[in-house]
């Protein structure tokens with residue numbers, strides 16, 4: 001059975017080498033040399049000098065049927081051999097965001113920010129998986145662990161997408177964001 005639970009272990013081991021860690025807002029994460037992605041609940045422990053972030057994949061909250069159909073049509077899975085670059089971007093949203101109602105959040109997320117419309121432009125080049133942390137506990141250091149994989153030739157496009165998203169209304173509600181770039185080697 002496939003697991004919904006993933007652990008991201010920053011330390012000295014793992015198939016992903018950290019190329020760059022950039023804190024955009026909020027408290028930084030300790031710089032580490034490598035990242036290990038562990039599927040499932042077991043077999044991971046916090047490294048002596050590093051960190052461990054946990055998240056679970058979940059049901060979708062915002063996407064509408066027509067958007068979902070387009071996403072499913074265009075998106076690629078993780079683990080493509082040519083996708084040797086990755087980004088782990090842990091994100092936390094502020095109390096004002098969590099105080100909104102579902103329809104208010106959807107309005108900001110897509111009506112004002114066009115998160116899905118922007119993202120769709122970058123498929124199938126960028127593959128992604130969204131992990132929720134609040135489904136584990138409200139004491140996790142982030143609300144979301146976002147994971148992306150792409151070929152080196154698509155890195156520029158990935159950066160362009162980030163510029164668009166970070167300029168959006170939705171990003172006004174983000175109070176912690178760390179951008180960790182990785183290569184598989």
Ligand code: HEM
Pocket residue numbers: 059060061062063071089091115116118119120122123126127128130144146161162165
């Ligand atoms: C949520 C698509 C890129 C961060 C979502 C959702 C979709 C989506 C459909 C909503 C899921 C739901 O209905 O619950 C895409 C596509 C992208 C992309 C197609 C292109 C590759 C990004 C990037 C980031 C990001 C680059 C971060 C730097 C998030 C976060 C959420 C989210 C944090 C959760 C929002 C919330 O629940 O408040 N994305 N996205 N996405 N995405 Fe993206």
